[in-house]
Amino acid sequence: MKVLVVGSGGREHALVWKIANSSRFTTHGSRIFCAPGNAGIAQIAECVDIKAEDISGLLEFAKKEGIDLTVVGPEGPLTLGIVDDFEKAGLRIFGASKRAAEIEWSKAFSKSLMKKYAIPTAGYEVFTDRERAVSYLKEKGAPIVVKASGLAAGKGVIVATTLNEAVSAVDLIMRDKAFGPAGDELIIEEFLEGEEVSLLAFTDGKTVLPMPSAQDHKRVFDNDEGPNTGGMGVYSPAPVLTKALLDTVMKEIMIPAVKGMASEGRPYKGILYAGLIITGNGPKVLEFNARFGDPETQPLMMRMKTDILEVMEAVIDERLYGIKIEWDDRASVCVVMAAGGYPGDYRKGDEIIGLDDAAGMDEVTVFHAGTALKDSKIVTNGGRVLGVTASGSDIREAVKEAYRAVSKITWNGVHYRKDIGRRAITPAK
Ligand code: AMP
Ligand code: GLY
Numbered sequence: 001m002k003v004l005v006v007g008s009g010g011r012e013h014a015l016v017w018k019i020a021n022s023s024r025f026t027t028h029g030s031r032i033f034c035a036p037g038n039a040g041i042a043q044i045a046e047c048v049d050i051k052a053e054d055i056s057g058l059l060e061f062a063k064k065e066g067i068d069l070t071v072v073g074p075e076g077p078l079t080l081g082i083v084d085d086f087e088k089a090g091l092r093i094f095g096a097s098k099r100a101a102e103i104e105w106s107k108a109f110s111k112s113l114m115k116k117y118a119i120p121t122a123g124y125e126v127f128t129d130r131e132r133a134v135s136y137l138k139e140k141g142a143p144i145v146v147k148a149s150g151l152a153a154g155k156g157v158i159v160a161t162t163l164n165e166a167v168s169a170v171d172l173i174m175r176d177k178a179f180g181p182a183g184d185e186l187i188i189e190e191f192l193e194g195e196e197v198s199l200l201a202f203t204d205g206k207t208v209l210p211m212p213s214a215q216d217h218k219r220v221f222d223n224d225e226g227p228n229t230g231g232m233g234v235y236s237p238a239p240v241l242t243k244a245l246l247d248t249v250m251k252e253i254m255i256p257a258v259k260g261m262a263s264e265g266r267p268y269k270g271i272l273y274a275g276l277i278i279t280g281n282g283p284k285v286l287e288f289n290a291r292f293g294d295p296e297t298q299p300l301m302m303r304m305k306t307d308i309l310e311v312m313e314a315v316i317d318e319r320l321y322g323i324k325i326e327w328d329d330r331a332s333v334c335v336v337m338a339a340g341g342y343p344g345d346y347r348k349g350d351e352i353i354g355l356d357d358a359a360g361m362d363e364v365t366v367f368h369a370g371t372a373l374k375d376s377k378i379v380t381n382g383g384r385v386l387g388v389t390a391s392g393s394d395i396r397e398a399v400k401e402a403y404r405a406v407s408k409i410t411w412n413g414v415h416y417r418k419d420i421g422r423r424a425i426t427p428a429k
Helices: 010-020 055-065 075-079 082-088 098-105 107-116 130-140 163-175 243-263 297-303 308-316 355-359 395-406
Strands: 002-007 031-036 069-072 124-127 144-148 157-160 186-190 195-203 208-210 219-221 225-228 233-236 270-279 282-289 331-338 364-368 371-374 377-380 384-392
Touching: 002 010, 002 055, 010 031, 010 297, 010 308, 010 364, 010 384, 031 055, 055 082, 069 082, 069 308, 075 082, 075 098, 082 098, 098 107, 098 243, 098 282, 107 124, 107 186, 107 243, 107 282, 124 130, 130 163, 130 186, 144 163, 157 163, 163 186, 195 243, 195 308, 208 243, 233 297, 233 395, 243 270, 243 282, 297 331, 297 364, 297 384, 331 395, 355 364, 364 395, 384 395
Parallel strands: 002 031, 002 069
Antiparallel strands: 124 186, 144 157, 144 186, 195 208, 195 270, 219 225, 233 331, 270 282, 331 384, 364 384, 371 377
């Protein structure tokens, strides 16, 4: 079998690692490719120098190489319609179609879907006009949340604590176009309070099979301080999502979303990722994503026992109802090691020391994100550099093991949070 994974982050390293462990890869002639990949992925797959958003380049490669299955990591290619183009060419691909992925690339669409199908989310209005947005803000007051409707790499959301801040956010998004055309339309929504948790599920458009819960840490510094990032660490499971709450989320959010998309003529296949907040009035959706999370995927792949290719093929063939996914009961924790300065400007090209020591630990896998090979040394090549991921009998043990591995690794200017998982160990008062 020949598989192509599209992307170059820690999420893609975890996917390639899990796919490489599939029993299918014992057969002669099996190969895994990753486009464009990174230095860690290159140790277990063949990296191909084609960018994740170069859809025609990827299509040409998949045809020429006779790829049996393509797996898409990031939202960029989904938004550009990679799934539609591959399917048109008769190729098998795992991911959401362009119209299904609109649940992620347009917050205005995603909010209207939730409204229409009564999926619990923050109350909101959509604006294309600055003056109307500002008068709405004045009517509602702060705290309030202002969001660019389009894709903004997790940065287009401003939680404003004062009216002035909210008005500045509207100007930043609409007038200054800080997020480009993503800000032609904006959402103003009610501020919600509660603990956040991610729930990802495989779906073939009919059956929805959830993965275990996971909790990301979005802010760059300890105690959730500093600017938002792509994610600085994750633990799974997240105790805040109890069995009872999971049942509610499946019944009120995940299943209605997949059914709603079908009713809208947008059959949803691939991964549905709900960013949730557990409020005093129950779980509500902050956002939907149409892909695996990064870094959520790193601990989730460590916990997944079932062959992922079986599940992906069942999604494509719409026979997920016959599949049961087994998960390791133990906990898993991923600590992201980032380049100093991230999420702002950061250095590249620093040699990473201690990778082999950490990777040699039994319960640890070091997933690479922004790394490259230079003069036969592994060097930093991105903001988030590594996702050091460990298993343990519970979160406390997994955290201990992950940080033991982190302590073996270093480079010039390395930065990471020291409190990943702490909330799950000492519940917030
Ligand atoms: P989003 O990209 O929409 O998930 O938003 C990014 C982050 O902003 C979330 O993880 C929350 O921490 C925060 N956020 C978004 N929407 C709200 C809201 N309605 N109330 C409070 N915080 C929010
Ligand atoms: N970890 C957040 C995301 O993947 O969007």
